Amino acid sequence: MHLDAIDLKDFYSRPLGRMVRRLLGARIRARWTDLKGLRVFGLGYATPYLGEFRGEALTLGALMPAGFGALPWPGSGPSRTALVDEMDLPLDDEAADRVLLVHMLEWSERSRTLLREIWRVLEPSGRLLIVVPNRRGLWARVDTTPFGYGSPFSRSQLTTLLKDAMFQPESWHYALYMPPFNWRILTRWPVFWERLGLAHLLRRDPGGGDQASVCGDAGARDRTQDAPPHRPGARRRHPAHVSATAETLPARRIGSGRRAAWRRVSCRRH
Numbered sequence: 001m002h003l004d005a006i007d008l009k010d011f012y013s014r015p016l017g018r019m020v021r022r023l024l025g026a027r028i029r030a031r032w033t034d035l036k037g038l039r040v041f042g043l044g045y046a047t048p049y050l051g052e053f054r055g056e057a058l059t060l061g062a063l064m065p066a067g068f069g070a071l072p073w074p075g076s077g078p079s080r081t082a083l084v085d086e087m088d089l090p091l092d093d094e095a096a097d098r099v100l101l102v103h104m105l106e107w108s109e110r111s112r113t114l115l116r117e118i119w120r121v122l123e124p125s126g127r128l129l130i131v132v133p134n135r136r137g138l139w140a141r142v143d144t145t146p147f148g149y150g151s152p153f154s155r156s157q158l159t160t161l162l163k164d165a166m167f168q169p170e171s172w173h174y175a176l177y178m179p180p181f182n183w184r185i186l187t188r189w190p191v192f193w194e195r196l197g198l199a200h201l202l203r204r205d206p207g208g209g210d211q212a213s214v215c216g217d218a219g220a221r222d223r224t225q226d227a228p229p230h231r232p233g234a235r236r237r238h239p240a241h242v243s244a245t246a247e248t249l250p251a252r253r254i255g256s257g258r259r260a261a262w263r264r265v266s267c268r269r270h
Contacts (some may be wrong), residue, residue: 002149005069009047011146017183021048021143023194024131027175028052028100031129036178038097043086043118044104045146047073050080057098063089086243087113094123101130106150115165128167132158139180145178 003011011017028049039059042050047062048195051074054060064070070083084090087110097117108114116117120129131141140152153161159169178194 002067003103003146004067005045005064007070008068008103008146009071012048014182015184017048017182018146020176024175025049025052028129028131028175030129031173032098035098039102040098041091041121042102043089043095043101044068044102046100046102047081048069049100049102058107087117089117089121091121093120094126096121096124098125098229099126099128100216103131103146103232105130106132106152112163112165115162115167119166126152132157136173137176139176142180144182 003216012021025048029052032128035053035057037058040050040053040057041059041061043063043065045064046066050060051064054074060080062073063084063086064081065086066083070081073081074077082090084110086104091181099122106116118251122128131265133152135152135154136149137152139145142148155172162164162169176194207224
């Protein structure tokens with residue numbers, strides 16, 4: 001089960017949603033500090049976070065899955081949104097430098113195929129930044145926010161899923177340590193409560209991250225050798241429900257003929 005675009009817009013218009021946008025937006029901007037001249041796309045419901053890059057990115061687009069519905073964005077000027085089939089994005093190979101995946105992976109019934117399609121449209125030095133709910137976090141257990149829907153991920157589960165789709169996770173960050181409640185005392189000073197929650201969790205667990213409500217971003221480096229061709233008879237790993245955010249750079253691409261064969265096999269398997 002997942003929400004639609006209207007539900008998500010309503011959430012981000014409320015105080016708790018505005019707080020989430022502020023906290024997560026700061027984490028995303030910290031990872032992507034300079035997008036001048038780059039082609040940037042958001043997939044899922046990424047519009048609350050894409051506005052930061054207007055006037056900076058060469059191309060900026062919000063790709064909204066048909067299952068969600070699409071809403072015009074931004075509020076003024078030409079619309080930058082498009083209703084798409086997330087398993088067959090209307091982009092050429094290597095047409096994107098950055099892809100932001102928000103409110104999408106945890107709701108997808110074909111997560112591996114989704115990631116492979118993103119791999120196709122990313123250029124070899126591109127980056128994928130994923131925001132997903134943490135399996136161990138409180139936000140994944142409360143259905144008053146979008147993070148309480150779908151299948152949350154643990155860090156190890158998301159790592160397995162990314163590697164299976166030929167991405168190499170590079171770094172992880174966690175956010176939303178504060179409780180997911182629409183209390184004025186929380187939403188009025190979100191940064192203070194976020195830091196307080198982080199300090200409390202780090203005292204309980206020096207590792208910190210797995211206690212967070214939303215896992216941060218993981219990046220990936222280019223691999224030094226071509227990926228092996230997909231074997232139709234090979235046994236597939238089915239990662240359990242996972243949660244995290246990851247920035248990723250795709251592995252070196254295989255030939256176009258082998259890629260097309262892989263996609264035909266993948267479509268038949270699903």
